[in-house]
Amino acid sequence: MAMSTSKNRVVGFQVIENECIWMKAGVVNFRLCDNAYDCNSCPFDRGMRKALSSQGRKNATKVSWRQNLKDHRGDEPLPCRHALTGRTVRTKICPYNYECYHCPYDQWLDDYDQLEYQLALSHKSASGYRLADGYYYHPGHTWARFEHGGRIRVGFDDFLARLFGSLDKLELPALGASLKQDQVGWKFGRDGKEGHAPSPASGTVLTVNYRTQEHPDIAHKDPYNEGWLFILEPDMPKKNLKRLYFGSDSVEWMERESKKLLSLIGSEYERLSATGGEPIDDVYGSIPDLGWDLLVGMFLGK
Secondary structure (H helix, E strand, O other), X not given: OOOXXXXXXXOOEOOOOOEOHHXXXXXXXXXXXXXXXOHHHOHHHHHHHHHHHOXXXXXXXXXXXXXXXXXXXXXXXXXXXXXXXXXXXXXXXXXXXXXXXXXXXXXXXXXXXXXXXXXXXXEEEEOOEEEEOOOEEOOOOEEEEEOHHHOXXXXXXXXXXXXXXXXXXXXXXXXXXXXXXXXXXXXXXXXXEEEEEEOOOOEEEXXXXXXXXXXXXXXXXXXXXXXXXXXXXXXXXXXXXXXXXXXXXXXXXXXXXXXHHHHHHOOHHHHHXXXXXXXXXXXXXXXXXXXXXXXXXXXXXX
């Protein structure tokens, strides 16, 4: 995600990522975006357009964020909405009157987001396990990252990656598959053992990370970045948030999960963890007596 700097500001509009585009255009005084800047599926955007068009005025259609933004800027060039929202650091001018479906740059950004995923991530630590900032976490140790355009990127969290170590089997859902939150989303395995991971969100599979599927060890080495698994087009973006942990809640949850694991490991932890409290990198491989089925049942709920 692009960080806000003096180079990616547009005169008259501050690049603050969670400001609603209606607020940036000056139509409403205060409104934060809660739909990942996917205006097409946003209930607030639909409600605003409906309310304004129902006023019965001939010029009601002009009272929109697009028209208001143009009126506000006068003769100045129109900035690309992706520059306004902080998605790109480029101060790009919009030549399509904010009809983004005509714009090849808009399409290129969507394609780039799906195929390229290299972030300068920051992390929190919970009992030694990494939690990437800005990610949502499912109780079954999968993560969801809500991105521009309303899409959701999905993967394993650091706890699960350390719990099962380097996998040798990963069966991701097919393109176009419909997944339901909390239900089985995909399969993974090692040494002939198999587990089923719960999907952190409901939606349709748009893109699969075939590199991770062919080399599952990537999900163990880099679960939050190169090891992402697939991208969903969510059914109801905000509804998906209800079952997920975020921010300080995710830290508290991960600390509880760590204590649960330590209660299983017992004295073996002190023998195997000689790195100053760092969690075991491969619990299943290091302590095979615990058993695959026990770990799957206790931490994935399947």
